[in-house]
Amino acid sequence: PGFGAGKTIVIGGSLPLTGAYAETGQWIEKGMLFWAAEINAKGGLLGRNVEFKIYDDQSDVSKAVTFAEKVITVDKVDLLFGGYPGTAARAVMPVAEKHKFVYVSMGGHMKSFEQGYTYSFGAPPLMGEWWYEGFFHWLATVPADKRPQRAAVYTINNPVGLSLTDSIERWTKKLNIQIVINEKYNAPLTDATAMIVKAKQSKCDILFANGFFPDGVTTMKAAKALDYNPKIIVQGVGSVVPAWVKELGKDGDYVFSGTSLSGQLKYPGNDKLNAYTKKTYNLNEYPLYFGFGYAWMQTLEQAVKGAKNLDQTKIRDWLKTNEVNTIAGPMTFDKRGLPEPINFGTQIINGKVELISPKRVQTKEPVYPKPAWKK
Amino acid sequence: MLEGKKITKRFGGLTALSDVDFEVRRSEIVGLIGPNGSGKTTLFNVISGIYAPDGGDLFFENQKITNLLPYKRARMGIGRTFQIVRPLTGLNLIENVATGVLYGRQKKIGSREARERALEILSFTGLSDRARKLPSELILEDRKRLEIARALALHPEILLLDEVFAGLNPTEISSAIELTFRIREKYGTTIFMIEHVMKAIMNTCSRIIVLNFGIKLTEGSPDEVANNPEVISAYLGAAYAKC
Amino acid sequence: MINKLYPAAMAILAVLLAAFPCIGPEVYYLSFLFSIFMYVILASSWNFIGGYAGYISFGHAAFFGIGAFATAKMATMLELPPLLTMLAAIPAGGIAALVALIVGYPCLKIRGPYFSVVTLCFAFVVDLAVKNIEFLGGAEGLWIKFMDIPEKTSRTIMYELMFLLMVITLAASWFLGRSRFGAGLTAIRSDEEVAETMAIPTAKLKIQAFVLSAFFPGVAGGLFAYYLGYIHTDAVFNINISILIVLMAMFGGGGTWLGPIIGAVILTVVNEGLSTFAQAEIARIIYGALFIVVTIFMPNGIIDFFRKKDGMT
Amino acid sequence: MLSVENITVCYGQMKALREVSLEVSTGQMVALIGANGSGKSTLINAISGLVPIAGGEITWEGQTLKGLTPDNICREGIIQVPEGRKLFPAMTVEENLIMGAYHPNVRKQAQESLQKVFSTFPRIADRRRQFAGSLSGGEQQMVALGRALMAKPRLLMLDEPSLGLSPKAAAEIFDIIRGLNKEGMTILLVSQEVMQTLAITTYGYVLENGVLALKDSCDRLLEDPKVKTSYLGL
Amino acid sequence: MDAVLIIQSLISGIMMGMVYALLGVGFSLTWGVMHVINISHGAFGLLGAYMAYSLLQYFGVDPIVSAAVSVPLLFLVACGIYQLLIRPITRAQNVVMASMILTFGLAIILENVMAIIWKADPRVLTPTYSSGALILGPFYFQYPHVVGFGLSLAGITAIYLFLKKTYTGMAVRAAWQQPEAARLYGVNLYWISMITFALAVSTAGAGGICLALLNSFEPHSHNLWLINLFLVVIVGGVGNVIGTALAGLIIGVITGLSMAFLPFLWVNLVTFGLLMIFLIFRPHGIFKQEGI
Ligand SMILES: Nc1ncnc2c1ncn2[C@@H]1O[C@H](COP(=O)(O)OP(=O)(O)OP(=O)(O)O)[C@@H](O)[C@H]1O
Ligand SMILES: Nc1ncnc2c1ncn2[C@@H]1O[C@H](COP(=O)(O)OP(=O)(O)OP(=O)(O)O)[C@@H](O)[C@H]1O
C-alpha cells in the first residue's frame, strides 16, 4: 500500500512466468513493471500509485481463467492486465466480459475479437492476419521479374500459424507467386530436413516458415546445412525475439518477418525504453514482448486518465471513442476492439532487426536476394 | 472327469509337452511326476488355461474346454495352486480367500458372508490364527497352505496341486498328506498333484502319470511306477531303487 | 465408533459444501472449489483402473478432453440453450466411455509400464487428431456461448453440478472399494494370472473399470468446457493433466477411497497457495520439494502413513 | 573356525532366532535341521550378514563379524548357496559363474576356477551360453553350486540344495556335496531330507521355533526318539 | 517420391533416433536395475546441455570437448542426489511409484533452478560446425546429426561393453535380477545402485548435449525430451541397451519415412499411432527375452 491505504491502484491478472511460455511471460512482466515504475515516479495514475498483483498461471489456460476471476472478485483489483498466449487471452476475454472489466492485451487473434466482446482491446494486438503486411508491401515494390516465383509454406498448426497463412494466400495471388508447397505441421518440430529437401527440390525460391522460435531455429539450421538458398526466407513470430539474433548470430541473418512494435519507430517513448533495456539487459532494442507489456499499460493509462476514474464501463467507452498514443503509434479502436492494422516489415541484417517497410519507418534497405550461405 | 488328448505345447524351439494323453476320474487322487523340466507345471498351465496348447484337446466333464478362458474353467470347477506360491500380496489371508469365495462357484453372497466362509476355509487349512497377517509374513509352508485355501475358496471339482509338499520334512509331509485326504473328504474334490516327494505320492495317489521330456513315459499304480526301470533310470535314480 | 462417525462426518461435509454458495462467496472461491472437485473426480476415477486394478494409465486427460470437445461441439452444433448444454456433458461422458471401450479392448491386454506408455501414446493420438480435425475446431479450438444470466448464478450452477458429479463419483468409488467388483480388481492388481484361476473374469472387469474411469472424467470435461468458455486442445489434452492425475492419486495413496481425494485436494490447494504467496520460480521449486519430502517420509502415500500410525489395517 | 554364540534375530516384533549357538570347525560337514519356519534360513542369512543380528556374536577365525555387510563377509570366504538357488536368470550360465568370482580376492583366478567348475559339472559346461533362467531345476542347482565354488569358499553354506529336485537329481547333488567335503571343504548343510543329510554329515543341530533344541553327532541324532518322531516321520 | 528425399529424411531420422536412444539408455538402466523411473532424466539431460552452452559461450569450449568436464560433473551431482533422495525411497513398497513421484518433484525443481540460472529464454548450441554438412553425392550429413549420432553410438557401445564385459557392469545386471544373491557374492548394492544412477544421469547429460546440437532448448524442454526417450525405452524393452539402440533406429526410420511420405501435419499423429499399434502387438518391446 502506498501513502494512504486504499489509495493505490491495483492492476491484476496472470502471466505464464513458468512453463512453456515463461520467456514471453517474463518479458511482458518486465515491460509492465517498467511502466509502473515510470508512472509512479511521475506521481501515479489519477494521483495514486499503481501496483501489480501478478499471478503465475504456469502456462496453463485454465489457471489463467481462475486467476482472472481471483483478481476481479477476491483481490478486487482496479484494473485487469492482458495475458499470454493467445489461447489464454481467448479464454480470459469472456471472463472480462462477464465481469465487465476492460481487458487490454495482444488478444487471442482475430477470431477472438469477432465473438462480440465489448470490453476487450488489442492495443496493440498481435494479429497473425496482419503479420506479413509490411513485408508484402515491400515485396510488391520489387519488380515483377525479380520477385520470387515459387513459394514453400510451412505452417505450425496452431491459432497463430493458421492466421498467418491468410495473408500469404491473399498476397501471393496478388503478386503472382505460385504456392508450390503448402503444408501444416504439429509442434514440436524436431527435424526440418524433409521440409527443406522438399522445398529445395521443388525449386521454391521463397520459404515461409510460419512457426515459433524453436521451429524457426530448426528450419534455419536445416536450410543452412542442406545449402538451401531461396531468395527469401520469411519467419513467423520467432525471429523478432531477442534470442534469435543472440543465439543464431550470422545464421539468423536476412530473415524477413513483421512486427507491430519496434524500438526503432519514431513514436515517443521508444528511445526511453531502448535506453532502459540497453542499460538493464544489454539489448540494443527492447524486446517485442517487453514492448507489448508496456504498450498495453500505456493504453490503459490513457483510458483511465481520459475517463478520469476507474469505472470500467467509462474506461471502455473512452477507449471506443478516443485515440490512444502508444509506443506502437496512435490507435483508435473499432467495434471489435481492434485498431487499424498495424504492421511493419522487418529483416534481420547484421544481427539487428531492421524495419524495411513501410518506407516512412525504414531503417535500412532490405538485402535482396538473400546471399547464399557461406560454407 | 478331466481328460486330455494329445496335448502339445511348444516354447519357441522347445517342445515342453508332446502328444500327452491323460485322464483323471472323479474322486481319484492322481499323481504327476517326472524329472525337472519334464513339463509337469506346463501341463497344469495348459489345463488351467494359462497357456493355450499348440495341439490336442482338453475335456472337462465331457465338455471341450480347450479354448475356454482360464476364469471360465475355474468357474466350471478347476482349481489350482502354483508351484512358486503366488499369494495376492498386500491383502491379508482373509481377503485373499474371500476374493476367491466372492467369485467362486457358490451362489452370489455378500462380502460379510464371504469373509465368514473364508475364515472357515482358513481354519480348515490350519491358518485361522494367522488370518489377519499378510502373506509376506508367512513361512513357506503356510503360504502353500494359503495357496490351497485360496483354491478351495472356489469350491472346485478338481484341484491341481503343484508341489505343495516341497520343502517339508518327513513329519510335516505326513500332516500334509492327511490334509489332502481331508480335502477330498470334506469337499468331495478330485485331486491331481505334481510332486517330487515320493513318500507323499506313494501314500496318496491311486494312479501316477510319469512325464519325461514332455512325453508320457508311463502310467500306473504307485507300485508299478516305482518298479518301472525306465522311471527309475529317468527319475528315481539308482539310489531309490536300492531302498 | 469411528466407523459410525465417519459417514456422518462425510455427510455433514457434503451438505456444507453443497450449501456453500448460499453464503454468497466471491466467484473465485466457487471456481477454485470447482477445480478442486474436478481434480478429485479425475483422480478418483483414475483410481478405478490405476489404483484398484493397478493399470497405470498415463492418458486419462484424453477422456477429459474428449468430454470437453464433445460437449462444446454438441453445444455449438445443436445450438442448445446454455443450461441444456451442460446436460450435454452426460452424453459426452458416454462418448469418452465409448472411446475407452474401444481402445481398452486391445490396450488392457498389455501390462505394467507398457500399458502406461500405450495410454500415453493414445493421449497424444487423440490430441493430435483433434488438432487436425476441422470439424472439432482443429487447432483453433471451440467457443461456447455463455449463459445470459449473472456471472455468480452461472458459476454457482457449475459449482453445484461439478459437486454433484463429485459426490456421484465418490459414491461409486466407495461402493467399488467394498464390492465384489473392487475385490476382483484388487486381485487383478496383485496378480492377474492368479486372479483368472480364481474364476475372476479379468478381461471383463478391466474393461468395465476402464470405461467407468473414463466416463466421469468425460462428464467433468464437459462441465469444464463450459467453465472455460473457450476450449483448445492445449488446455484439455495437456500431458501434464494426465501426469497430475496419476500423481494426485498415488501421492494420497492409490487403491484407497480417500487417497486420491487427499492427493487432489492437497496438490491443488498447495499449488494455488504457492502461486499466491511466492515468487514464480521459487513457488515451483517449493512445489517440487513437496513431492520429494512427502515421498521420502511417506513413500507409500499419505494414507498409508497415517494408517500405520493409527495401527489400523 | 566359525562360532555362533547366543545370537538373536528379530523380524520386526517377532524373534526368529533366540540365543542360538553353533560351531563349525575346519573340514567338518555340519547339518542344520528343523521344521519349516524354525529359523534355519534365518541363521544362515545372519551368518552371511543379510539379516541384522539383535544380540549375540558371530566369530570367524577368532574375529567378530559384527557390523560387516554381506560383501565383506563374502570376502572372508563365507559363501552361501541360497534357498531357491537365486540365479541371475537373464545372464548366461558362464556369466552366472563369473559373478561367483566377483570379489576382488578371487577375481584373478576366475578363469581357472571356471574350468574347474566345468569339469566338476560337465552338464552345465555344455550350456554355458544358455540363459540360466531356462535351465531345468537340477541344472540350476548345479549352477548355483558352481557359482559358490567360484568364490573359493572356506565355509560353504547350503540352504536346502535339493528343494524341488527329482529324487534322482537330489541324489546327484548329495553325492557332489559329499565329494566336496571329502576334498576338504568345510560345509554347513541345511536340508529337509533329514535322513540323507544326517547320513553324510558328522554333526548336527536341530532348530525348533528359533531355539536350538538338540545338538549331537549325527549317528546319535538318528537314534534320538525326538528326531525320529518329529523329523523322520517314523 | 524420389529417393533423395526418402534417404535424406531417413538419414536424419535415424541419427535423431540414436540421440534419443543415448538419452534413453540411462533411463532404461535405472528403471531396470533399481526400479527407479526417473522422471527428471530429461531435466538432467537439459542440465548437461546448459552446461555445454555456458562453457561454449564463456570459454569457447566445443561441446564435445566440454562433455569431458560436464559429464563427470553430472556424475558427481548424481551421486549426491542418489545419496540424499533416491536411497531413502528404495525401501518403499512400490519403488516404481515412489520414485516417479519423487523425481517428478526433482524435475520441477531442476527446471526452475535452470530457469533462474539461465533464464527462460530459448538457447541454441552453436559451435562452428553447427549448421555445416558432410556432402556425399546427393546426400547431406548434417554435422550436428553426425556428431550426435557418433557420440550416441559411442555412448551406447560403451554402456553395452561396460555391462557385458566388466565386473562392475555384470554386478549391475546381477543386482537387478537377483539383488540378494548379488550381495552374497560380494556386490555392494548401495555402491552399484549409486554407480548405476550416476552413470544414467551422466549419459543423460551426454544425450542432452547431442540433442542441444539439433534443436533449441528452454528450461521446460525436458518434458518433451522425456516423452521421446520414454518411447524409445519402451519400444526397446526396459533395461535392454541393445533394444534401446534398435528402438532409436526404428523410431528414426518411422519418423524419417513418414516425413518423406506423409503430409507433415500427420507425421506426429502417425508416429504415435504406429507406436501404439507396435506396443499392442509387441508389448514387451523388440526382444521377448530379457537381456542387456
Ligand atoms: N513360459 C515359458 N517359456 C519358455 N519355456 C518355458 C516356459 N515355461 C516352461 N518352460 C520350459 O518348459 C519346460 C518344462 O517346464 P515345466 O515348468 O513344465 O517343468 P516341470 O516339469 O514343472 O519341472 P519342475 O519339476 O522343475 O517344476 C522346461 O524346459 C522349461 O524351461
Ligand atoms: N523377511 C522376513 N520378514 C518377516 N519374517 C520373516 C522373514 N523371513 C523369515 N521370517 C520368519 O522367520 C521365521 C524363520 O524363517 P526361516 O525362513 O529362517 O525358516 P526356515 O527354517 O528356513 O524355514 P523353511 O524350511 O521354510 O526354509 C519364520 O517364522 C518366518 O515367518
Ligand SMILES: [Mg+2]
Ligand atoms: Mg514345475
Ligand SMILES: [Mg+2]
Ligand atoms: Mg529356509
